[in-house]
Amino acid sequence: MPATHIRRWKTLALTTSAVLVGLTLPTMTATPASATTTAYDSTYYKNAVGKTGSSLKSSLHTIISSQTKISYSAVWDALKVTDQDPNNSNNVILLYSGVSRAKSLNGGDTGDWNREHVWAKSHGDFGEVTGPGTDLHHLRPADVQVNSIRGNKDFDNGGSTVSGGGGSLTDSDSFEPRDADKGDVARMILYMAVRYDGGDGFADLEPDEKVNNGSAPFMGKLSVLKQWSDEDPPSAFEEKRNQVIYDTYQHNRNPFIDHPEWVDAIW
Numbered sequence: 420m421p422a423t424h425i426r427r428w429k430t431l432a433l434t435t436s437a438v439l440v441g442l443t444l445p446t447m448t449a450t451p452a453s454a455t456t457t458a459y460d461s462t463y464y465k466n467a468v469g470k471t472g473s474s475l476k477s478s479l480h481t482i483i484s485s486q487t488k489i490s491y492s493a494v495w496d497a498l499k500v501t502d503q504d505p506n507n508s509n510n511v512i513l514l515y516s517g518v519s520r521a522k523s524l525n526g527g528d529t530g531d532w533n534r535e536h537v538w539a540k541s542h543g544d545f546g547e548v549t550g551p552g553t554d555l556h557h558l559r560p561a562d563v564q565v566n567s568i569r570g571n572k573d574f575d576n577g578g579s580t581v582s583g584g585g586g587s588l589t590d591s592d593s594f595e596p597r598d599a600d601k602g603d604v605a606r607m608i609l610y611m612a613v614r615y616d617g618g619d620g621f622a623d624l625e626p627d628e629k630v631n632n633g634s635a636p637f638m639g640k641l642s643v644l645k646q647w648s649d650e651d652p653p654s655a656f657e658e659k660r661n662q663v664i665y666d667t668y669q670h671n672r673n674p675f676i677d678h679p680e681w682v683d684a685i686w
Contacts, residue, residue, distance in 0.1 A: 454678075454680050455677070455678055455679065455680065457677045457678070459672070459677060463482065463672065464482065464674065464677070464678070466478050466481070466482065467479050467482060467674070467681075470684075471684045471685070472684070472685060473685075475681060475684055475685055476613055476685045479613050479674050479681070480613050480614065480616055482671075482674070483610070483613065483614050483671045483672065483673075483674065484614060484619070484671075485670075485671060486669040486670055486671035487668065487669050487670050488549050488550060488553060488554075488669070489549070489553055489555070489668060489669070490549055490553060491534075491547040491549070491552060491553045493553075494534050494553055494555065494558055495525055495534070497555055497668055498511060498525075498534065498555075498558065498559070498560045499511060499522045499525075500663060500667065501555060501660050501663050501664055501668070502514075502559060502560050502660065503522075504519045505656065505659075506519070507519055509521060509522060509523075510522060511532065511560045512560075512656065513532055513559075513560050513561050513562050513565075514535055514537070514559035514560065514561045514596070514600055514603070514604075515535075515561055515562070515565050515566075515569065515581070515584050515585060515587050515596050515597060515600060516561070516562050516565055516583055516584055516585040516587070516597070517585040517597060517599060517600070518562065518583075518585070520532050520560075520562075525560070526563075527563060528563065529563060529564060530563070531562075531563050532560045532561060532562055532563065533560070533561065533563050533566055534558055534559075534560070534561075535558065535559050535560070535561035535566045535569070536552070536557065536558060537557040537558070537559060537604055537607045537608065537611075538551070538557045538607065538608055538611040538624065538638055539570070539571035539572070539638070540552055540571075541571045541633070541634050542571065542624070542632055542633075542634065542635065542636060542637060542638055543615075543621070543622035543624055543634075543635075543636035544622065544634050544636075545615075545621055545622060548621075550615075550619070550621055551611065551614075551615050551621050551622075551624070554611070554614070554669070555664050555668055555669055556607060556610050556611070556614070556661075556664060556669070556671075556673045557607040557608070557610065557611050559603075559607075562583055564582070564583060565581060565582075565583055565584050565587070568581050568582075568584070568589055568594075569581075569587075569589070569594045570594075572589065572592060572593050572594040572630070573592065573593050573594070573629070573630040573631065573632055573638055573639040573640065574593060574594055574595065574596070574604060574605075574608070574638070574639065574640065574643060574644060574647075575592075575593035575594075575595065575630055575639065575640050575643050576588075576593075576595050576643055577590060577593070577595060578590035578593065578594070578595055581594075584597065585597040585599075585600075586598065587600075592630040592631045593630045593640075598650075598651065599651065599654075600651075601647035601648075601650065601651045602647055602648050602649075602650065602651030602652060602653065602654075602657075602679075603651070603654075603657055604644070604647065605644040605645070605647040605648040605651075605675075605682070606648055606653070606657075606673060606675040606676055606679070606682070607673070608626060608638050608644055609626065609644065609648070609675050609682060609685075609686070610673040610674070610675060611624050611638075612624050612625050612626050612638075613674070613685075614671075622636035623636055624636050624637075624638070625637055625638075626638055626639065626640075626641040626644060626686070627639050627640070627641060628640050628641055628642060641686060645682055645683065645686060648675065648679060648682045649679075649682075649683075652679055653676045653679060657676055658676060661673050661676045661677070
């Protein structure tokens with residue numbers, strides 16, 4: 420991780436000279452999310468509020484595991500609602516590229532958009548099975564070609580420019596989304612790690628510090644994902660999407676959108 424990305428609370432513990440170096444680029448320094456409150460704290464999240472570490476993770480797993488599951492074919496129509504362009508109801512906003520594209524252009528051809536598994540479905544080998552393979556909290560519309568370039572790569576900083584990727588970068592073993600999607604990606608990955616812990620017949624998904632995780636049920640890099648979550652807090656689009664999934668489809672929430680500070684509280 421670049422030195423300029425060290426979190427401010429850690430910077431305070433460094434020597435005076437290191438602090439001065441860090442202060443030369445304040446806009447590049449990630450700040451841990453401050454505590455938030457939501458309308459769901461006294462109801463949906465009541466058994467999680469105030470906890471940290473493994474206790475918080477366990478409580479959130481219990482809470483968000485109560486969900487309605489949908490089929491993979493139903494994901495097509497769901498994404499047309501969850502990811503609708505707020506400025507054009509005929510379109511969806513594509514992950515990674517940020518492009519607004521017609522809802523009708525869903526498919527597998529060049530110029531179409533398809534269903535991107537942000538937690539790559541090969542990482543844990545859950546495929547498109549109802550459950551992790553159809554969970555809307557990590558499924559997003561993406562340009563077919565950009566989706567293919569991302570493939571099943573882990574997430575990390577660096578690489579060369581992705582054609583049509585809106586500023587995304589990639590190399591042989593990792594993918595870096597455009598800045599506006601970095602926090603979204605991090606919170607989707609960490610949701611999956613809390614929701615799917617191996618207790619319901621699926622793989623125990625966990626973030627780690629590696630790339631090239633292959634078919635192992637891991638996704639990296641955790642330190643980079645935490646950084647991205649700090650630097651790109653939840654947007655209005657992300658919050659509305661979370662609400663639509665809760666109200667209309669799965670009836671569960673991504674807790675890291677509601678409480679971004681819980682990322683650091685667990686990891």
